[in-house]
Amino acid sequence: MGRNTSVKSQFISGVSIFGILALCPIFFPIYWTMILTEILIMGLFAMSFNLLFGYSGLLSFGQAGFFGLGAYATTISILHGVKSIWLAMLIGMAASAIGATLIGFLCVRRDEIFFAMLTLGFGMMIYTVAHNWRELTGGSDGLSLFMVPPIHFFGLEVSLEPPRAMYYFSLIIVAAAVYILWRVIRSPFGLMLMASRENKDRLYFVGANVKNIRLFAFVIAGVMAGLSGALFSLFNHMAAPSFVHWSFSARPVLMTILGGSEIFFGPACGAAIFFVLEQLVTSITENWMIVLGAILIPVVIFTPKGILGTVVSWFTDNKA
Amino acid sequence: MATRNILIVENLHHQFGKFKVLSGISLEVPEGRLTALIGPNGAGKTTFYNVISGKYVPTGGKVIFDGIDITGMPAYKIAPLGLMRSFQITNIFLKLSVLENVLVPLALHYGKTFSCLTSLGKEKSLAEKAMVILDQVGLKDRAFRPAFELPYGDKRLVEIAIALARRPKLVLLDEPTAGMNPEETERMILLIRNLSRESGTTFFLTEHDMKVVFSVAQYIFVLHQGELLAEGKPSEIRENKAVKEAYLGGALDA
Numbered sequence: 001m002g003r004n005t006s007v008k009s010q011f012i013s014g015v016s017i018f019g020i021l022a023l024c025p026i027f028f029p030i031y032w033t034m035i036l037t038e039i040l041i042m043g044l045f046a047m048s049f050n051l052l053f054g055y056s057g058l059l060s061f062g063q064a065g066f067f068g069l070g071a072y073a074t075t076i077s078i079l080h081g082v083k084s085i086w087l088a089m090l091i092g093m094a095a096s097a098i099g100a101t102l103i104g105f106l107c108v109r110r111d112e113i114f115f116a117m118l119t120l121g122f123g124m125m126i127y128t129v130a131h132n133w134r135e136l137t138g139g140s141d142g143l144s145l146f147m148v149p150p151i152h153f154f155g156l157e158v159s160l161e162p163p164r165a166m167y168y169f170s171l172i173i174v175a176a177a178v179y180i181l182w183r184v185i186r187s188p189f190g191l192m193l194m195a196s197r198e199n200k201d202r203l204y205f206v207g208a209n210v211k212n213i214r215l216f217a218f219v220i221a222g223v224m225a226g227l228s229g230a231l232f233s234l235f236n237h238m239a240a241p242s243f244v245h246w247s248f249s250a251r252p253v254l255m256t257i258l259g260g261s262e263i264f265f266g267p268a269c270g271a272a273i274f275f276v277l278e279q280l281v282t283s284i285t286e287n288w289m290i291v292l293g294a295i296l297i298p299v300v301i302f303t304p305k306g307i308l309g310t311v312v313s314w315f316t317d318n319k320a
Numbered sequence: 321m322a323t324r325n326i327l328i329v330e331n332l333h334h335q336f337g338k339f340k341v342l343s344g345i346s347l348e349v350p351e352g353r354l355t356a357l358i359g360p361n362g363a364g365k366t367t368f369y370n371v372i373s374g375k376y377v378p379t380g381g382k383v384i385f386d387g388i389d390i391t392g393m394p395a396y397k398i399a400p401l402g403l404m405r406s407f408q409i410t411n412i413f414l415k416l417s418v419l420e421n422v423l424v425p426l427a428l429h430y431g432k433t434f435s436c437l438t439s440l441g442k443e444k445s446l447a448e449k450a451m452v453i454l455d456q457v458g459l460k461d462r463a464f465r466p467a468f469e470l471p472y473g474d475k476r477l478v479e480i481a482i483a484l485a486r487r488p489k490l491v492l493l494d495e496p497t498a499g500m501n502p503e504e505t506e507r508m509i510l511l512i513r514n515l516s517r518e519s520g521t522t523f524f525l526t527e528h529d530m531k532v533v534f535s536v537a538q539y540i541f542v543l544h545q546g547e548l549l550a551e552g553k554p555s556e557i558r559e560n561k562a563v564k565e566a567y568l569g570g571a572l573d574a
Contacts, residue, residue: 007441180437188427188443189436191416195424198413205373205411206425206482207399208433216434 100222260306
């Protein structure tokens with residue numbers, strides 16, 4: 001892909017998507033605004049996963065662990081009297097940063113299936129802690145957040161209880177996080193990530209400590225997953241063990257495969273496809289997973305670049 | 321003026337399990353002299369490079385590079401000291417552009433590895449330095465092409481460009497002309513000769529194509545069954561009886 005030529009068009013498409021998303025609640029009913037909020041949050045989650053998968057070539061099956069750390073730490077700090085949403089979310093991100101540093105330190109020593117298994121294993125351990133440490137986490141019931149504290153913004157007090165307010169709050173946070181991810185992949189460090197994906201041995205021989213590069217990416221991805229988890233807990237008014245379950249780690253994988261891992265917005269697009277389909281299909285049948293499977297199979301076989309990836313490459317091939 | 325030795329190898333041993341690959345190699349490479357390491361297949365040339373460049377920890381002996389003992393140091397610590405290598409089997413960043421292939425070592429060299437919020441596109445001085453390197457190896461006009469699109473011979477040049485990017489003091493070239501057609505081989509020989517003369521980098525190459533070795537090297541070491549069989553100027557090596565026997569006569573006449 002022509003990185004240099006696509007920078008501007010990527011930026012413009014990013015800003016346009018933001019503009020369209022900002023207008024959506026005006027035309028959408030509340031219910032779909034809430035679906036859209038979920039898409040935004042899970043889209044960020046999937047994009048954090050793809051920093052490792054698509055850009056660094058590392059398949060993480062434990063992203064739900066960091067998502068869950070963010071969700072639990074945010075919820076617990078609010079329940080223990082933290083009044084500021086910002087502070088609570090920062091605590092959530094700090095928790096996932098610490099978790100990702102410790103776990104990443106051990107995981108980045110291996111790659112391919114071994115990396116995937118290590119992340120899966122640590123994800124399961126986090127799940128067990130969330131499920132069994134009842135005093136702190138509420139056990140299998142999780143923790144309910146009866147009231148999300150209002151945010152203070154330039155002296156204004158805004159309640160996040162109305163779905164539209166929560167939507168705009170999520171949109172701004174997600175947009176900021178996506179912008180940071182975009183900067184990261186276009187930075188010299190982003191080049192290191194892609195080089196490590198392409199050929200880690202050669203990278204090592206030109207003088208890079210590949211483990212440290214991967215660890216840094218792992219922590220960034222973990223913090224972003226934690227941020228989406230924090231948002232998710234505010235949106236759902238709860239933190240539940242299901243957020244941390246290994247099957248939840250499969251979600252960003254599915255979304256990324258659906259949308260395309262080689263394209264920046266691919267995973268977010270996959271998240272949108274995932275939730276819209278889920279809504280449409282579950283209104284007809286309860287067997288949503290069968291339909292999802294039936295869609296995934298042709299996507300994987302016929303469009304290995306994912307749906308957005310394939311559409312974009314049609315478009316660019318025709319232009320050239 | 322006595323030239324300084326950029327590389328000193330003392331009594332180097334390496335074995336895989338019970339299998340001895342290198343048994344007691346000692347050699348010196350003076351700065352600026354285009355040196356070659358030859359030997360029949362299986363003589364241990366690539367293992368020798370792997371040990372020096374930090375892929376394997378030798379089972380015995382010492383490697384001194386530029387006055388620093390680098391024995392057993394990992395590769396990523398050796399490279400910043402100014403010792404780079406290329407690979408016999410093309411080992412580049414295929415999906416990155418040719419320019420990015422060279423930017424990777426340059427970004428490392430200038431300490432940009434972890435700068436994660438600045439734009440790579442705005443690192444003009446890195447890009448300029450990369451273009452100089454690409455110009456040297458003759459790939460400037462292909463800078464923005466993805467590396468995988470290039471023909472084989474050009475991929476080999478990317479291989480060299482990556483090794484040159486950090487302006488190393490010593491480059492180990494592991495069979496730079498491997499798999500090349502005669503025309504590409506000719507181009508590679510010219511390139512190595514020019515670089516050796518003009519770039520201030522010392523080149524130390526392995527090669528099994530004798531024509532290449534004798535046309536390019538100023539000094540030759542011959543490796544045979546893990547031991548140094550002979551050393552000398554190309555004319556001396558050509559006449560060396562032991563070397564001729566090791567090659568069964570055939571290859572040296574080519």
